[in-house]
Amino acid sequence: MATGRTHRPATTRSRGIPEATVARLPLYLRALTALSERSVPTVSSEELAAAAGVNSAKLRKDFSYLGSYGTRGVGYDVEYLVYQISRELGLTQDWPVVIVGIGNLGAALANYGGFASRGFRVAALIDADPEMAGRPVAGIPVQHTDELEKIISDNGVSIGVIATPAGSAQQVCERLVAAGITSILNFAPTVLSVPEGVDVRKVDLSIELQILAFHEQRKAGEEAPAEEESAPPAAPPAATVTKVPRASGKTAAGQKSGATGPPGTAAETDAVPVADAAGAAAGMAAKRPEAGPDGDVPAVMPA
Numbered sequence: 001m002a003t004g005r006t007h008r009p010a011t012t013r014s015r016g017i018p019e020a021t022v023a024r025l026p027l028y029l030r031a032l033t034a035l036s037e038r039s040v041p042t043v044s045s046e047e048l049a050a051a052a053g054v055n056s057a058k059l060r061k062d063f064s065y066l067g068s069y070g071t072r073g074v075g076y077d078v079e080y081l082v083y084q085i086s087r088e089l090g091l092t093q094d095w096p097v098v099i100v101g102i103g104n105l106g107a108a109l110a111n112y113g114g115f116a117s118r119g120f121r122v123a124a125l126i127d128a129d130p131e132m133a134g135r136p137v138a139g140i141p142v143q144h145t146d147e148l149e150k151i152i153s154d155n156g157v158s159i160g161v162i163a164t165p166a167g168s169a170q171q172v173c174e175r176l177v178a179a180g181i182t183s184i185l186n187f188a189p190t191v192l193s194v195p196e197g198v199d200v201r202k203v204d205l206s207i208e209l210q211i212l213a214f215h216e217q218r219k220a221g222e223e224a225p226a227e228e229e230s231a232p233p234a235a236p237p238a239a240t241v242t243k244v245p246r247a248s249g250k251t252a253a254g255q256k257s258g259a260t261g262p263p264g265t266a267a268e269t270d271a272v273p274v275a276d277a278a279g280a281a282a283g284m285a286a287k288r289p290e291a292g293p294d295g296d297v298p299a300v301m302p303a
């Protein structure tokens with residue numbers, strides 16, 4: 001089993017960088033990389049915060065965990081921060097990744113050029129369909145699931161991407177973990193149970209859309225004529241929309257959801273459940289217009 005094997009950068013954990021800060025580091029890195037490509041030498045916390053879509057006080061706090069405080073009146077050195085954050089995220093080394101389930105989504109992921117430029121090499125594409133074996137996708141021949149364990153061991157892979165139907169995802173996950181995978185990016189719409197020491201991140205675009213639908217519904221409520229709000233309808237409405245100040249929309253994705261797996265298993269790092277995210281977003285809109293819960297990304301950037 002993979003429980004004793006971890007590729008987490010020990011320094012990150014030992015220095016006690018909060019998960020929410022870790023989740024924002026890629027946002028800073030993306031903004032910094034864009035500045036670096038434009039040969040911008042330094043950046044203020046306010047500028048960088050706006051480019052990354054977080055609040056500047058939170059950014060300064062995040063950078064203090066890295067031991068990076070910037071220079072008063074000058075700001076942060078862009079190149080140094082790129083290096084520092086890349087090192088903290090473990091991106092200064094090459095990470096081989098396997099993708100399991102090479103259908104519509106798996107093929108799209110395989111073709112995505114952004115992995116390689118960020119230090120992730122697609123080492124293998126794996127599918128259960130024997131007819132797909134040997135067929136090239138993005139220039140890589142698909143391999144059958146019978147080979148899964150060998151592929152992982154031969155390539156020293158520690159990160160697996162699951163893009164199979166939901167019904168197969170847990171079984172695929174267990175095989176990946178048994179073969180030595182310790183980090184899983186799960187696109188299948190199901191909650192995976194994994195042993196202690198295995199990290200799971202979940203991507204679910206439909207959850208993001210549902211959160212946007214929540215905000216759309218709220219905006220529609222704000223635009224309703226004032227007299228409708230003061231005069232309650234005779235019968236209860238089908239859906240009640242509470243009027244709150246128009247503020248930041250929130251994606252609230254990709255944050256730790258707490259222990260969700262069965263006893264003895266590690267919690268899946270998951271998108272915030274829709275109800276929680278929507279409720280949190282409504283609460284934030286009323287209380288903290290520009291700041292989400294730790295780690296979330298405001299859809300409306302602070303001015």
Ligand SMILES: NC(=O)c1ccc[n+]([C@@H]2O[C@H](COP(=O)([O-])OP(=O)(O)OC[C@H]3O[C@@H](n4cnc5c(N)ncnc54)[C@H](O)[C@@H]3O)[C@@H](O)[C@H]2O)c1
Nearest residue numbers: 101102103104105127128129164165166168188203204205
């Ligand atoms: N997270 C998101 O935002 C998002 C978006 C789109 C799709 N999805 C999900 O991604 C998954 C794939 O969607 P798709 O449209 O590519 O489906 P698809 O049917 O086109 O592809 C699924 C592939 O998985 C393979 N497969 C099935 N069982 C397998 C197993 N046990 N081991 C290895 N391979 C196996 C199939 O042979 C097929 O090639 C689904 O679960 C879907 O719900 C998620």
